[in-house]
Amino acid sequence: MLATKADHVPSGPEWTHEVKWDGVRALAEVSPGGVGLWSRNLNQITTAWPDLLGFDLPSSDLLVDGEIIVLGERGTPDFRVLAERMHVRSARAAETLARRLPATYMVFDLLRLDGEDLTRLPLVERRARLTDLGLIGWAVPEAYDDGAMLLEATRQQGLEGVVSKRLSSPYRPGDRSPHWRKRAHRFRRSYVVGGWRPQEGTRDRLAALLVGEPTPDGLAYRGRVGSGISGRTSAMLAEAVSNLTRSTSPFDDIDGGVPRVDAVGTTWVDPVLVVDVDTHGLGYTRLRQPSYRGLRADLTPDDLPDQS
Structure with missing residues (x-):
């Protein structure tokens, strides 16, 4: 599910707001066979990110959506640094880069858990169940009620912007939804x-x-x-x-x-x-x-x- 561009951050209790990370979108699927990572276009990218694997995850059947980021010298996500790792297909090269440029997986949505499809549930329920998982190794970023505050905070910190999501919204794979809105800084x-x-x-x-x-x-x-x-x-x-x-x-x-x-x-x-x-x-x-x-x-x- 993709966000539409917006010229302002929506307000009201029906919205929640997250940092817009300067990274690469990725789905992670956990199965009895291990963890697989997939790009937005559903290309497998597992080999490129060995440092995002091997954690003690809470279920052997899990599908989440999130953003892979790599921090630059200033401690903020840096897409140029991330780009060094994005297209690596050699496991040995990926291991070397992972030591030099470690990545973080920012998980912001839970789509399946223990065989149950959660995409029809409202975001507020999916988010609560994601938080309750207690993920180790993968990060669950904070969500905020005050979008205007977050917009100003991200501006001051040099972050990319804000994504606002309607709490009642289901998850529709592949759709660019007006229920998710992104506001990037210039x-x-x-x-x-x-x-x-x-x-x-x-x-x-x-x-x-x-x-x-x-x-x-x-x-x-x-x-x-x-x-x-x-x-x-x-x-x-x-x-x-x-x-x-x-x-x-x-x-x-x-x-x-x-x-x-x-x-x-x-x-x-x-x-x-x-x-x-x-x-x-x-x-x-x-x-x-x-x-x-x-x-x-x-x-x-x-x-x-x-x-x-």
């Missing part, structure tokens, strides 16, 4: 321009910027921003960078530097321009779904705080 920060890339098939139409942020070690690469750049904006930015071309990257090799896929075809520029960018979440090494918002003629790189 964050705006200022970044330094270090390069630009042309539109595919052209040599001079500016289609994306490569941006970074100042750190004590230099300019750390944070990602490529293409959304929000078109038409007049592209022409304006092209003019702004026209006299700033340089032969080498201004980014230091912090956090791995600029990936080859971003570097090839890029025109490097002196890091003197500052732009505002909207993005999902904070605390990530790379911007998530960034969108260009404007050129900051009132700021220089020296005006930006060290955000490392």
